[in-house]
Structure formats: C-alpha cells, structure tokens
Amino acid sequence: MLKLYNTLTRRKEDFTPVKTGEAKIYSCGPTVYSFQHIGNMRAAIFQDITRRTLKFLGYKVTSVQNITDVGHLVSDEDEGEDKMLKAAVKENKNPFEIAKFYTDAYTDDLHLLNVEFPTFMPKATEEIPEQIEIIKNLLKKEIAYKTQDGIYFDVAKFPKYGQLSGRTLEQIQENTQERIEENTDKHNPQDFALWKFTTGTNAHHIMKWDAEFGEGFPGWHIECSAMSAKYLGKEFDIHTGGIEHVPIHHENEIAQNTCSGCVTKVGYWIHNAHLQVDGEKMAKSSGTAYLLKDLIKKGYSPIALRELILRTHYRKSLNFTFESLDTATNNIKKINEFNNKLDTLKTIENKSNNKIENLSKVHTDTFTQSIEDDFNTPKAFASLYDFMSEFNKQKEYTKQDIESAKQFIQKTDEILGLLIKEKVQVIPQQIIDLANLRKDAKENKDWAKCDELRNQIQELGYSIKDDKNSKEGFIISIINK
Numbered sequence: 001m002l003k004l005y006n007t008l009t010r011r012k013e014d015f016t017p018v019k020t021g022e023a024k025i026y027s028c029g030p031t032v033y034s035f036q037h038i039g040n041m042r043a044a045i046f047q048d049i050t051r052r053t054l055k056f057l058g059y060k061v062t063s064v065q066n067i068t069d070v071g072h073l074v075s076d077e078d079e080g081e082d083k084m085l086k087a088a089v090k091e092n093k094n095p096f097e098i099a100k101f102y103t104d105a106y107t108d109d110l111h112l113l114n115v116e117f118p119t120f121m122p123k124a125t126e127e128i129p130e131q132i133e134i135i136k137n138l139l140k141k142e143i144a145y146k147t148q149d150g151i152y153f154d155v156a157k158f159p160k161y162g163q164l165s166g167r168t169l170e171q172i173q174e175n176t177q178e179r180i181e182e183n184t185d186k187h188n189p190q191d192f193a194l195w196k197f198t199t200g201t202n203a204h205h206i207m208k209w210d211a212e213f214g215e216g217f218p219g220w221h222i223e224c225s226a227m228s229a230k231y232l233g234k235e236f237d238i239h240t241g242g243i244e245h246v247p248i249h250h251e252n253e254i255a256q257n258t259c260s261g262c263v264t265k266v267g268y269w270i271h272n273a274h275l276q277v278d279g280e281k282m283a284k285s286s287g288t289a290y291l292l293k294d295l296i297k298k299g300y301s302p303i304a305l306r307e308l309i310l311r312t313h314y315r316k317s318l319n320f321t322f323e324s325l326d327t328a329t330n331n332i333k334k335i336n337e338f339n340n341k342l343d344t345l346k347t348i349e350n351k352s353n354n355k356i357e358n359l360s361k362v363h364t365d366t367f368t369q370s371i372e373d374d375f376n377t378p379k380a381f382a383s384l385y386d387f388m389s390e391f392n393k394q395k396e397y398t399k400q401d402i403e404s405a406k407q408f409i410q411k412t413d414e415i416l417g418l419l420i421k422e423k424v425q426v427i428p429q430q431i432i433d434l435a436n437l438r439k440d441a442k443e444n445k446d447w448a449k450c451d452e453l454r455n456q457i458q459e460l461g462y463s464i465k466d467d468k469n470s471k472e473g474f475i476i477s478i479i480n481k
C-alpha cells in the first residue's frame with residue numbers, strides 16, 4: 001500500500017486515488033529565464049520518482065509539469081538580474097526566444113538525468129485563454145478585483161487561506177505585514193496578482209494578450225490552476241512541488257482552485273526539501289549554484305547526481321558535496337559492474353536450489369515496501385546493495401539464478417533509473433560536439449588535433465572509439481571512475 005506524506009494534513013496517509021487504478025499528478029515546473037541549478041534538478045528527479053513509482057505499482061499515470069515561460073520575462077534589461085538574460089537581451093533575443101533556449105537546456109538536462117517525461121508539459125504562454133476564463137469567473141464572483149495595474153485575488157474572501165502551511169490569515173498577516181511593500185490599491189497585503197496590465201512599469205512588456213478586463217499578462221499562480229484543471233480535471237490525486245512553494249504559490253493555487261471551482265480536489269500535496277551545497281544555501285555569488293553541466297565538465301556522470309539525490313529521502317534537506325558525488329560515482333560503478341558480471345558468470349547445470357530466486361523475491365518485496373513508504377529511496381538502495389552482497393557470497397550459479405538476479409536489477413532500475421542498460425546512456429551534447437570535431441580533424445589527417453580532442457573528451461569523463469558500423473562513425477561511453 002502506497003503511503004504519502006501529505007503537507008495539507010501533516011501526516012502520512014494511504015494513497016487512495018480518485019479513480020481506482022489511475023493516478024493523476026501535477027508538478028510545478030521551472031521558470032525558464034535562466035539555467036536550472038542542481039537544486040531544481042532535485043525537484044525534477046523527485047517528480048520522476050513519483051511518476052515511476054505509481055507506474056511501477058501498476059497505476060495508469062497521467063502527469064503534467066508546467067513550463068513557466070511568462071511573468072518573469074521582461075523586455076527591460078534592467079529588470080533581469082540574471083546575466084544570461086542580460087546577454088540574451090543584448091543579443092536581441094525576445095522573451096519567447098529566451099524561454100525556448102532555457103526550456104531546451106532544461107529538457108536536455110532531464111534527458112541526461114534519465115528523467116521520464118510527464119504526459120504533458122504545457123507552456124503558460126500557450127494556455128492563456130484557460131487562465132483568462134478563471135480570472136473572469138473570479139471577477140464575476142467578486143473574489144477578484146481590479147486595480148490600476150492589474151487584477152488581484154482578495155484573500156479575505158477565502159477563509160481557509162493559509163491551510164496548507166497550517167496558518168490562519170491573521171497569523172500570516174501578523175508575520176508578514178511589515179515586510180510587504182505597500183501597494184495601496186490592494187485590499188490586503190497578501191492579495192496576489194492574477195493579471196498584470198501593460199501599463200506603468202509594465203507598459204513595454206513584450207509578452208501580452210488581449211482580455212476583456214484589459215490587455216496584459218498573467219500572474220504566476222494562475223497558470224497552475226488552469227493547466228491542472230485542463231489536463232487532469234476537477235479532481236486529481238497528487239500535486240508536487242518544492243517546499244518553497246508551500247507558503248505562497250500553493251496557497252494561492254488552492255485559493256484560486258477552490259473559489260473558481262476549476263479544481264475541487266487535490267488528494268495529496270507533496271513537497272521536496274531543498275538542496276544545500278557544503279552545508280550552506282546555494283548561491284550564485286559564492287559560486288555554489290552548480291549546474292549539471294558544471295559537474296559534467298568536472299568529469300562526473302549526470303547519473304551520479306541522480307544517485308546522490310536519491311540517496312537522501314526527498315523530505316530531508318540534501319547536502320551536496322563533491323565527496324558525496326564521488327561516492328555516488330563509485331556506487332554506480334559497482335551496480336554497473338555487478339550487472340555486467342551477470343552476463344559473464346559461468347553457470348552450472350545442477351538443478352537450482354532456488355536460493356537466489358528467493359533472495360530476489362525477498363529483496364523485491366523490501367524494495368517495493370521502501371518505495372511505497374513515502375518514496376523511501378535510501379531504503380530502496382539498501383535492498384539493492386544487500387541483494388548484491390548476498391548474491392556475491394554464493395559460490396556457483398545456475399542459469400535460473402542469473403536470470404532472477406537480472407530481473408531483480410531490472411526491476412529496481414524501473415524506479416532508480418541509473419542507466420544500468422548501456423543502450424539508454426545519454427551522451428551530453430558537449431561531448432558529441434567534441435567527437436564531431438575530432439572526426440573532422442581525422443578526415444583532415446590532423447592527428448595532433450585528434451589526440452587533443454580525445455584527451456578533452458576523456459577529461460570530461462567519456463571515452464571514444466572509432467566504429468565504422470555506427471551511424472556517427474564513433475562510439476562514446478562513460479568512463480566509470
């Protein structure tokens with residue numbers, strides 16, 4: 001029985017889906033105006049684990065992850081703090097191009113991390129009419145109101161505001177009143193924008209749409225209400241997101257959902273904790289807001305990051321260090337070696353005593369129980385390592401033993417996704433580019449350049465060998481450190 005920790009009730013609950021045998025999951029996705037750091041990758045991997053687990057347990061999964069490509073994107077470069085955004089603006093890219101660039105960079109990372117993609121990945125800019133409809137509904141019910149610069153949600157009209165973070169509106173107001181800048185037009189400091197007009201400081205906003213209540217662009221929260229309702233319906237099962245979304249973004253989503261009636265039930269709200277680097281908050285200023293490609297450049301496999309992330313339970317703060325990434329690299333090496341060894345072991349003809357088969361049965365059970373216990377991946381890893389060590393203690397194996405060991409490893413990889421099967425290894429574009437340059441150098445008989453490029457590829461943690469039978473003329477593989 002799957003158990004999930006529900007942020008709304010603050011306890012672990014048995015998972016009962018809206019529709020028997022089906023699981024509908026909505027996950028808050030990235031805002032694509034800059035590269036996503038490894039903390040964002042933790043959220044992506046957690047979402048992947050929720051989808052894989054439900055699928056593993058036999059549910060028919062429909063999942064959505066939105067891409068926020070509006071709201072934070074501005075035409076005025078002074079408002080963009082991110083250097084890449086500034087660079088993009090300097091290169092005369094418009095916000096749509098910037099969003100596309102960073103969306104592609106994000107999905108490249110997901111491929112490298114062996115994240116299975118959700119059923120739908122809608123973009124906020126492509127779902128504007130749905131958002132406008134909800135805003136119209138809230139205006140009609142007088143839950144939303146119009147000010148000079150936009151349409152706002154009146155939180156006082158939703159008495160349950162604050163329930164996800166376990167606070168009353170009065171408590172929130174006491175704690176935050178002083179910190180919130182005064183917008184005298186707003187009824188309450190916590191009221192949030194559903195729509196911003198292209199007036200005042202937003203007059204030159206490039207992304208804008210017509211609406212009967214005024215030209216402008218949506219606030220951030222409304223897109224998740226609109227997209228979850230559109231793709232999953234009024235009632236769905238699981239809503240995921242980073243812990244930082246609890247006090248504002250998800251409170252606002254619940255307020256919009258409930259008051260407009262677009263979503264009337266979300267069964268379980270689940271949130272992943274933060275990722276720290278060397279015990280401290282990640283920060284661009286201290287150079288610790290690492291990107292996946294930074295790790296690849298240092299010679300690490302993206303899958304090592306995946307292993308590292310999964311070795312900590314999603315609700316615990318994760319401390320990223322390069323030592324733990326080295327450990328992850330070793331762990332992956334061990335699993336790969338074990339898996340490869342299964343193909344080379346000599347087998348005996350004797351009738352099997354079913355020992356390995358039983359071992360694999362027992363460990364499949366403990367693995368499944370761990371994953372069913374609120375996605376306890378560290379415990380699931382323990383089953384895998386324990387199985388490997390028990391298997392290694394045996395002196396001889398029958399074909400049947402090998403087969404059941406292989407099945408066990410494959411089963412665990414349906415969730416862990418550590419790319420045990422070589423054929424699904426994804427090679428980063430950077431490596432492919434270097435390999436292609438090497439191919440050109442080879443055709444030009446520039447052997448020195450060839451060697452130099454081979455060294456560069458090796459430094460990044462990959463090996464290359466020529467292969468006339470392959471389409472590219474070469475084969476790249478990850479060097480297991």
Ligand SMILES: [Zn+2]
Nearest residue numbers: 028029224249
């Ligand atoms: Zn969201």
